[in-house]
Structures are given as C-alpha cells and as structure tokens.
Amino acid sequence: MSEPLEHWVSTEPFDPGRTSARLSKPSTRYLEASQARLFWWRFKRHRLALVALVVLAIAYLTVIFAEFIAPYGVATRNTQHIFMPPQPIHLFHEGQFVGPFVYDMRGRLDLDTLQRHYTEDERRPRPLRFFCKGEPYRFWGLVEADLHLVCPPSLGTFFPLGTDRLGRDIASRLVHGARISLTVGLVGVAFSFALGLFFGGIAGYFGGATDYWIQRVTEILRSIPQLPLWLALSAALPVTLNPLLVYFGITIILALLDWPSLARAVRSKLFSLREEDFTAAAEMMGARPARIIARHLLPNFASHLIASASLSIPTMILAETALSFLGLGLRPPIVSWGVLLSEAQNIEAVALYPWLLMPMLPVMVTVLAFSFLGDGLRDAADPHG
Amino acid sequence: MIRYLAGRIATMLGTLAVISVLVFTIIQLPPGDYLSTTIAELRAEGETQAEEKVAFLRDLYGLDKPLPLQYLTWVSGFVQGDFGYSFEYGRPVAEVIGDRLFLTLILNFVTVLFIYLVSFPVGIYVAARRYGQVDYTLSFLGYLGLATPNFLLALILLYFANTLFGISVGGLMDPDYTGEAWTAGKMGSLAAHLVVPVVVIGISGTAAMIQRLRANLIDELQKPYIVTARAKGLGERRILFKYALRSALNPFISDIGDLLPQVVSGSVIVSAIMSLPTTGPMLLSSLRSQDMYLAGSFLMFLAVLTVVGMLVSDIALALIDPRIRIGRGTA
Numbered sequence: 014m015s016e017p018l019e020h021w022v023s024t025e026p027f028d029p030g031r032t033s034a035r036l037s038k039p040s041t042r043y044l045e046a047s048q049a050r051l052f053w054w055r056f057k058r059h060r061l062a063l064v065a066l067v068v069l070a071i072a073y074l075t076v077i078f079a080e081f082i083a084p085y086g087v088a089t090r091n092t093q094h095i096f097m098p099p100q101p102i103h104l105f106h107e108g109q110f111v112g113p114f115v116y117d118m119r120g121r122l123d124l125d126t127l128q129r130h131y132t133e134d135e136r137r138p139r140p141l142r143f144f145c146k147g148e149p150y151r152f153w154g155l156v157e158a159d160l161h162l163v164c165p166p167s168l169g170t171f172f173p174l175g176t177d178r179l180g181r182d183i184a185s186r187l188v189h190g191a192r193i194s195l196t197v198g199l200v201g202v203a204f205s206f207a208l209g210l211f212f213g214g215i216a217g218y219f220g221g222a223t224d225y226w227i228q229r230v231t232e233i234l235r236s237i238p239q240l241p242l243w244l245a246l247s248a249a250l251p252v253t254l255n256p257l258l259v260y261f262g263i264t265i266i267l268a269l270l271d272w273p274s275l276a277r278a279v280r281s282k283l284f285s286l287r288e289e290d291f292t293a294a295a296e297m298m299g300a301r302p303a304r305i306i307a308r309h310l311l312p313n314f315a316s317h318l319i320a321s322a323s324l325s326i327p328t329m330i331l332a333e334t335a336l337s338f339l340g341l342g343l344r345p346p347i348v349s350w351g352v353l354l355s356e357a358q359n360i361e362a363v364a365l366y367p368w369l370l371m372p373m374l375p376v377m378v379t380v381l382a383f384s385f386l387g388d389g390l391r392d393a394a395d396p397h398g
Numbered sequence: 399m400i401r402y403l404a405g406r407i408a409t410m411l412g413t414l415a416v417i418s419v420l421v422f423t424i425i426q427l428p429p430g431d432y433l434s435t436t437i438a439e440l441r442a443e444g445e446t447q448a449e450e451k452v453a454f455l456r457d458l459y460g461l462d463k464p465l466p467l468q469y470l471t472w473v474s475g476f477v478q479g480d481f482g483y484s485f486e487y488g489r490p491v492a493e494v495i496g497d498r499l500f501l502t503l504i505l506n507f508v509t510v511l512f513i514y515l516v517s518f519p520v521g522i523y524v525a526a527r528r529y530g531q532v533d534y535t536l537s538f539l540g541y542l543g544l545a546t547p548n549f550l551l552a553l554i555l556l557y558f559a560n561t562l563f564g565i566s567v568g569g570l571m572d573p574d575y576t577g578e579a580w581t582a583g584k585m586g587s588l589a590a591h592l593v594v595p596v597v598v599i600g601i602s603g604t605a606a607m608i609q610r611l612r613a614n615l616i617d618e619l620q621k622p623y624i625v626t627a628r629a630k631g632l633g634e635r636r637i638l639f640k641y642a643l644r645s646a647l648n649p650f651i652s653d654i655g656d657l658l659p660q661v662v663s664g665s666v667i668v669s670a671i672m673s674l675p676t677t678g679p680m681l682l683s684s685l686r687s688q689d690m691y692l693a694g695s696f697l698m699f700l701a702v703l704t705v706v707g708m709l710v711s712d713i714a715l716a717l718i719d720p721r722i723r724i725g726r727g728t729a
Contacts, residue, residue: 233413233416233417235655237659237701237704238663238701240662241662241663241697242424244681244685245421245685245697246427248685248686331547335549335667339682341686363557364561370553370554373554377545384545385541
C-alpha cells in the first residue's frame, strides 16, 4: 500500500440550514436539461449519425432550391451533345491557374458503329460562372427567376456528369429528381405512420377481438413478398393519370405494405403502458380512448417512433427507385432517380454510356445516411436498449 | 407437436385464402381487361373469326359473370392445377410458365441456403472476436451491402462482366440445354449460372443476418450463466458452441419469416434485370399487358412459396425449441 490518502475537508463554511446537496455546475446543467436536450446530447455521441444528419440537411436543401442549384432546366435539350461523357472541370490552363473552367467538347459521329466520340478542345478555357444569370425558370413553378449557383460558360456547355440520349444534363436532372425521390420517403412514411399509429393504437389499447384481427391482418401483410405486390398495385394505376396523382398513388402503395411493422411496435408498447396508473387516472377522469392514446400513451415512446420512421424511409426510397426503374412506378415526364436509372436498363447502354449509372450514387448515399441517422436516433432514444 | 402442426397449417391455409382474394382483387383493379382490348384490336383489323374464340374464353372463365363467381372459378381451378388462360400467349398459363416455377424455386432456395451458410460461420466468428479487424471490416461492408439495392448491384456486375470479361451474365444455363432433359451437364451449367444471381440477391440478407446473429450471440455471451460456465473452467470453444450458440440460434431460424419475403422480392427484380428464365421477367410483362391470369398465377405462386417457407421454418423452430412446441412459447 502507498501513502494513506489525506483526509479531505471542504474549506467552505458549514451551513446548518442546508438540507440538500449543493450541485456542481455540470450536474445542475444535466439535471435541469429538458428531454429534448438530453436526447440531443446522447445523439451527438454517435459521430456517423451526426455526419449523416449534415448530409441529409444538404440533400434536403437541394430539394428546396433545386432550380437554383441545377445549371440547366429539367427538360432542356442540347442536340449538339447527345450521350456526351462527363465534361472534366479543370483549374490550370497551360500551367496557369485560371480557376474552375471547362474546355469545349467536340463530338464526332462514327458512321460505322453510330457511336459518338467526344474530345476536349484544349485551345480555349471557358471559365464557369457562379451566382449568375442563366436559364430562366419558375421557382417552385411560382416565381420567375434566372439566378443559378453555377452556370455554363457564356459560349460553352457544362455537363459535369454527361448527358443522356436527348442531350439533357444528367447533373441537373439528378438535382431535380431529388425533389421526387427524397420526398417520396417522407410522404410515404407519413401515410404509413398514420395507418400504423391508428391500427397499432386501437389493437394495443382495446386488445381482445380487435387486437386479434388486426394482428392477423398484419401477419398476412408481412408474409407477402412486398415487391411483386407493389408492382401489381402500381400496374393498376392508370397510365393516363396526372403525374401528381401518380406520385401520391405510389406513396400510398408504398405505405400500404409498410405500416404493419410499425403497428406491431405501437401495439406491444401500448400493451404495457395501458396498465399504468396514469392511464387508469385518465380513464377515471372521463378521457376518451382517442385522447388517452394520443395525449397520454404515444408521447411516451415518440422518440422510438421517430427512430423507426427514419429507418423505414430508406426502404421507401429504394422501393420507389426499383418500381420506377422497372417502368411501373413513376414515369417520365416526372423525374426521379429511379426514372433516370431506367435509362440504364439495358446492358448495351450501360456498357457504352456508363455515366447513365450516376443516379446510383445519390441513392446509396441517402440510404446510408438515413440508416446511420436512424441508428443514432434509436440509440439516443433508448440508451439502455 | 401434432396439435401445433395442425394449428399452424390451418393458419397457413387461412392466410393463403386471404392472399388469394387480395391477388384476385389486385389483378382486377386495372380498368378494362385483356379480352375487350383484343376484341377492339381485332375489329379494327376487320377480323371476325377470333371473336368466337374470345367468346369461348369469356364463357370458360366466366368473365361476364359477377366478380365473386369469377373468383371462385379461378380459385377452384388453381387448386386443381388449372391456372387459367394467358391471353397474351394464347395458351393455358400452366404451359406458358413451364420450367419457370421450378427454376424460381431453385433460385430462392439456393439463395436462402447461401445466406445461412455464409452468415452462420461469419456471424459466430465476428461475435467471438468482437471489435477485431475482421469485425470492423465486415460491419462496414455490411452497411454497404444493406445500402446497395440488389438491382443496382446486378447492374454493376453486368457492367463489369461486360467491360472486363466481355461476357454476358444472363440466363440460368447454356442455351443448348433449354428444353433438354435434366442431365448432369445441365445441372452443372445451372449451378455455374446460379452463382452470380444468388450472390446478388443474397448479399443484403446475408449482411442483415450476420448483424443479427452477432448481436444475439454477444447478448448471450454477457449473461450470468456464461460467467458461471467460465468460472467452472469450461473451454471458450465449449462455452461458445454448447452454451451461447444454442440460445442465440432461435431468432436466427425464426428470422426466416422476415428473410423470405425479402429474398423473393429481390429475386423478382434481379431476374428481370439479368433476364433469368424465372417468374420475374414474365411477371413484369404480364403486369404491363394486363394478362391477368398469368400475373395472378405468378403472384399466387410467390406468395405460396413464402408462406410455405415460413411454415417450414416454424416447424424447424418447434423441433429445436420445446417451449414453442408445447405452446407457451414467446419466440
């Protein structure tokens, strides 16, 4: 054993009137923190989830300002540059720093293979313009504007991710497609939440026969392979339908098969919570079931619900992409990542024009980001679980 | 055990009945039907002969009768092996689908087998060597595997196979064997062609399975009875395999309920992209052309495949876990 520890005596004067412990600053901060703040502190520990949050924030900003960020309009065609590979961005011209610029691309049609070959014309650098006046657009279809984050050079083109079979800029179409692809998940989850909370709520609160039948329905829905059913349902949407209705139709179809798992989670939580004293108290005071479920029971596990929602958004994004890719989901003129990918459906196109596969990247990034975010939220909601 | 089995089979039949109603409703949903479209087309071409055939079919499947009656005709035919008539191909559905059902069955079965064979040893390994390098690498790959939708993976593989090796990875066997009898050579060719689709379909399921087995096993390894076993001086190997693994195995098997629908979904879309001679591509085309009996048969078949698969997994679970067999189980 080493030296015995010195006996510690507080230098503060003794206050005989004090009955509770005096707390240090950090511990008061902890004890007085609201639930939301505690949640945020726990969430912050999950580094990857924080990164995911930032990525998603940027992605949804793109959704809001799509027209401003995209250099071209969604359907703008450039017949001179069909199936052009990505146009490289350079910084140095003949050893001199010019800033971001591109070279003109000269296209040549090979008459034997009917393939187009593009080469950079390295004589003249064409600097990119930023915060510039470019192609006019209607912001959100409402306000006339022509300000862009980045514009093609005044006499040249700027196709950083190449063009498709009609000479449309893939980068711009990706940005516009985000508007559909990223909101499908949100709207779908909203529908699925409404269904899941409703059915899970009444099953868990009332129990008995209601519970039995809702359980059977969810079991059946869970045992059907989702994709074929999604395909069949979206094939049933009339082709002539207005694009906006197709969009809502698809989100409802996605939600129809997604709610059972949520309903099961809500049910099992409610099963234990409805035995609590505060539920009995609310019942005695004459609160109706809807009020008890919504005001007294659901808030107890709201954070779990948010976490499970963020985990089911990627499934929906992937499902929409798959459906549109197969031509049974959204169809042109709507632009979503799945619709863009459907251009890359046959192997010849992929082999000759691999840049048509670009929309895969944002799909994977958002799906990963939502999974990490969901993990972080789940851990923050349930630190012991 | 027999009581459990009987109850379980009754539930399954009930589920299938409900699914059949659902499938029938869905294939009836699109406005108009294939026959009226055909008649309109034939009239436009000035043909009159085919109208008799159409009238015959309409009569045979009771297409002018009320819907519940049509449903009964369809379902009773289904049970007897008459899947209805494919209007697009002009032949009975049973003839059109031919080998496809069998190949779909094989594809899905081999995929599930692959998932279990890979995730079982790997899951045990990463749980035993937790936070090791293999664990971290695999966790990362697992996240990637879960985030990459399998149809995109199929596209990427097709792309690389095409550019790097100059071969096309389509089909499930060499073209010479189609329509031939099942010989050893045909089997071998099938096995060789199965590898890519099975890996593509199974990769996300494998990733999920490894994660779950790892989590279950780690939970078990922290329980007091493991500490006791270790205190008694049992070898690590024995603790892992004889103690922890047995309890962690339960969810591993019952997970097939979540896994199967996923695998079947995946096989549909991957087959469509890689144009495998399974149900996938034909289901898609029949949905597009509203060939309702063909689409309905495929949907029903996929549902049967899943539900029967779940039954098998439940029976397996009951065999290894007496709590479920006796009926007090909470699996």
